[in-house]
Amino acid sequence: MASDSVAIRVENVTQRFRVIHERPDTIRALFSKLFRHELNYYDFEAVSNVSFSVHRGEMLGIIGRNGSGKSTLLKIIAGIYTPSAGRVEVRGSIAPLIELGAGMHPELTGRENILLNGLLMGYSKREMNEREAKIIEFAEIGDFIDTPLKQYSSGMYMRLAFSVATEIDPEVLVIDEILAVGDSGFQQKCFQRLRRFQEAGKTILLVTHSLQQVTESCDRAIVMDKGRMLIDGRPGDAVELYKRCVEAPEGAALVEAAQS
Amino acid sequence: MIDLWRDTYRYRELIWALALKELTIRYKRSVLGFLWALLNPTLMMIVLTLVFSHIMLLSTPHYAIFLLSMLLPWTFIAQSLSYAAESIVGNGDLIKKVAVAKLVFPVAAVVSNLINLLLSMIPLAVIVLILRAPFYWTWIYLPVPLVALTIFVLGGTFFFATASVYYRDVSHILQILLQAWFYVTPIIYTLDFFPARYRWIFKLNPVIYVMNGFRLSVYYGKLPTAESIIASFVCAFIALGVGFAIFRKYQDEFVFYV
Numbered sequence: 001m002a003s004d005s006v007a008i009r010v011e012n013v014t015q016r017f018r019v020i021h022e023r024p025d026t027i028r029a030l031f032s033k034l035f036r037h038e039l040n041y042y043d044f045e046a047v048s049n050v051s052f053s054v055h056r057g058e059m060l061g062i063i064g065r066n067g068s069g070k071s072t073l074l075k076i077i078a079g080i081y082t083p084s085a086g087r088v089e090v091r092g093s094i095a096p097l098i099e100l101g102a103g104m105h106p107e108l109t110g111r112e113n114i115l116l117n118g119l120l121m122g123y124s125k126r127e128m129n130e131r132e133a134k135i136i137e138f139a140e141i142g143d144f145i146d147t148p149l150k151q152y153s154s155g156m157y158m159r160l161a162f163s164v165a166t167e168i169d170p171e172v173l174v175i176d177e178i179l180a181v182g183d184s185g186f187q188q189k190c191f192q193r194l195r196r197f198q199e200a201g202k203t204i205l206l207v208t209h210s211l212q213q214v215t216e217s218c219d220r221a222i223v224m225d226k227g228r229m230l231i232d233g234r235p236g237d238a239v240e241l242y243k244r245c246v247e248a249p250e251g252a253a254l255v256e257a258a259q260s
Numbered sequence: 261m262i263d264l265w266r267d268t269y270r271y272r273e274l275i276w277a278l279a280l281k282e283l284t285i286r287y288k289r290s291v292l293g294f295l296w297a298l299l300n301p302t303l304m305m306i307v308l309t310l311v312f313s314h315i316m317l318l319s320t321p322h323y324a325i326f327l328l329s330m331l332l333p334w335t336f337i338a339q340s341l342s343y344a345a346e347s348i349v350g351n352g353d354l355i356k357k358v359a360v361a362k363l364v365f366p367v368a369a370v371v372s373n374l375i376n377l378l379l380s381m382i383p384l385a386v387i388v389l390i391l392r393a394p395f396y397w398t399w400i401y402l403p404v405p406l407v408a409l410t411i412f413v414l415g416g417t418f419f420f421a422t423a424s425v426y427y428r429d430v431s432h433i434l435q436i437l438l439q440a441w442f443y444v445t446p447i448i449y450t451l452d453f454f455p456a457r458y459r460w461i462f463k464l465n466p467v468i469y470v471m472n473g474f475r476l477s478v479y480y481g482k483l484p485t486a487e488s489i490i491a492s493f494v495c496a497f498i499a500l501g502v503g504f505a506i507f508r509k510y511q512d513e514f515v516f517y518v
């Protein structure tokens with residue numbers, strides 16, 4: 001495929017975290033540990049040497065067990081983490097949010113939050129004012145829009161958050177396990193919207209534990225395990241591999257052996 | 261430093277929204293709401309004026325105005341730095357979830373406190389009139405020390421915002437530091453109150469020139485000397501240069517520590 005159709009390119013990305021046992025929170029603790037050489041730490045690789053690319057208009061599923069590095073990978077792509085090694089290239093605007101509703105404040109009204117959320121994601125006040133009516137309409141929260149967020153039900157809150165994130169129309173959308181909320185009607189609506197995104201040539205990264213979502217909606221899927229990428233292929237194959245990983249504790253090793 | 265101006269300009273709408281959010285939340289649950297931003301300094305000034313013009317009879321005429329001319333900018337310093345220590349840590353959840361330029365948080369903290377300072381100048385003017393103290397034309401000079409002070413405070417804010425990410429002790433140390441700093445700055449007393457052999461302490465105080473600018477123009481009706489004005493800006497730009505350099509060096513790591 002031509003390289004100009006690539007929306008996201010991840011090249012040999014590694015993210016190392018320095019894990020300090022009993023991280024000293026205070027200066028006193030730090031000094032006492034430094035002097036007694038008790039500052040023991042180890043480097044933990046949350047993501048090791050991962051490479052893949054996503055084409056424009058593709059929906060890529062990312063699956064893996066808890067702690068396998070999925071969210072870290074998304075955070076690197078979204079620009080929240082600067083990777084320890086490797087390179088990430090994202091062409092086009094990206095909605096730099098990992099969790100829906102990040103940055104929303106319970107004391108502010110829905111309307112105030114729409115603006116604040118949009119500004120946080122790098123949009124201008126004018127752009128947000130233009131989209132406000134549509135956001136409110138899609139979220140179906142009616143008169144509550146001028147009520148402080150703390151009085152919203154969790155469903156209303158999520159609807160508003162999803163509506164803001166998708167109505168601002170980014171070229172790349174990053175979604176981390178968020179579609180588990182909301183009633184089935186709204187979930188349906190969310191997926192319809194994601195499909196329209198895809199049809200409009202937008203790129204979607206979807207981290208999920210719902211294997212059904214992966215096989216039904218994604219064009220491709222990768223499986224992460226212990227920071228490494230095990231497979232980059234068709235959703236069906238990825239799901240199969242993932243199931244084997246989960247069943248066998250030493251799944252990753254088995255898979256690697258099979259691949260080599 | 262160019263980065264700072266460019267990013268501040270680029271994120272001006274976000275910074276403004278965050279500063280307003282800060283103020284809205286501070287006053288939201290109260291009945292009088294935003295009026296408190298005006299009422300707060302007014303009431304404080306009324307108390308101070310009553311205490312110093314009727315109860316404690318000091319030799320300094322119009323002591324309340326003497327005091328307020330420096331106490332208001334001091335409150336701006338103290339509040340901004342206290343907010344600063346929380347500006348990154350307190351927004352940790354946000355920083356972990358949204359890719360956003362980190363500098364917007366400390367800058368917004370300064371902006372919200374600057375709004376408070378500007379609002380508090382209104383009741384100060386009213387009190388000057390009520391007490392029939394002389395109202396000097398030198399008030400028009402106030403924007404100059406305001407700019408110098410804001411630059412200085414921004415620098416301090418960047419420094420304390422960074423430091424408190426790594427060591428939470430910083431916010432406690434800062435409170436003690438502010439206490440000591442308050443007393444070695446001639447806010448509640450005049451310069452000659454200090455024994456001559458200790459006056460070198462004033463020379464070490466980076467805000468003394470800028471603070472003096474406030475008092476001279478509001479209380480004495482004079483303008484500071486050119487040397488004093490230059491000194492206030494030199495201190496301000498050194499603070500900003502150092503503070504921002506430290507902040508910029510560490511900002512990409514904040515997300516791992518908040």
